Amino acid sequence: ELKVEQNPLFLSMQEGKNYTIYCNYSTTSDRLYWYRQDPGKSLESLFVLLSNGAVKQEGRLMASLDTKARLSTLHITAAVHDLSATYFCAVDPDWSNYKLTFGKGTLLTVNP
Amino acid sequence: NAGVTQTPKFQVLKTGQSMTLQCAQDMNHNSMYWYRQDPGMGLRLIYYSASEGTTDKGEVPNGYNVSRLNKREFSLRLESAAPSQTSVYFCASSEAGHGRGANYGYTFGSGTRLTVV
Numbered sequence: 001e002l003k004v005e006q007n008p009l010f011l012s013m014q015e016g017k018n019y020t021i022y023c024n025y026s027t028t029s030d031r032l033y034w035y036r037q038d039p040g041k042s043l044e045s046l047f048v049l050l051s052n053g054a055v056k057q058e059g060r061l062m063a064s065l066d067t068k069a070r071l072s073t074l075h076i077t078a079a080v081h082d083l084s085a086t087y088f089c090a091v092d093p094d095w096s097n098y099k100l101t102f103g104k105g106t107l108l109t110v111n112p
Numbered sequence: 113n114a115g116v117t118q119t120p121k122f123q124v125l126k127t128g129q130s131m132t133l134q135c136a137q138d139m140n141h142n143s144m145y146w147y148r149q150d151p152g153m154g155l156r157l158i159y160y161s162a163s164e165g166t167t168d169k170g171e172v173p174n175g176y177n178v179s180r181l182n183k184r185e186f187s188l189r190l191e192s193a194a195p196s197q198t199s200v201y202f203c204a205s206s207e208a209g210h211g212r213g214a215n216y217g218y219t220f221g222s223g224t225r226l227t228v229v
Binding site: 030031033035041042043045048050088090092094097098099100101102103104105 | 143145147152153154155156157160162168170202204206208209213214215216217218219220221222223
């Protein structure tokens, strides 16, 4: 059974600080996805990571993938209030017929 | 706008009632999915369809049925609603399927908030 574990599940940080969200998964996969969800809204795609060593950046967010360690990170640089949301990682290994399995999500609150 | 359209957005059912959640995508995607989201549980897969005419169970299929009506549409039916089915339901689609992964990711609909009383 594929397990996707995110930590921390809750993160409260001050504006201007840096932090990293971790996503560990239990099986081989070359594809990992990060999503953002605002309260009461749908999931918005942030990053699609398709190979070992992939790194993508958008604004204050940077995601990376280490398939050997089965680990992805989402790094937040100089956080601002607008980044407050829930962040999900998700994996779809080949053997699962390309079904996404999600982590439980990280609720990020950025305080002034 | 291109994307995944779900209807209805909100629904209240009485225990034992039935209803169908509708989903349509206009991106010519092969695969479609139904997920439910509950607090603290992330998103869990109910059913998926890798191509028109095929459907398969996900992690939490009990109490649900699905129909892949054509390439665009994938509906989710609750035959006899129970309070445990109170949740937010998301439909999604991707180009994945038959040996091809979702290199462009998965697109989600806006969700259906269902309450069963």
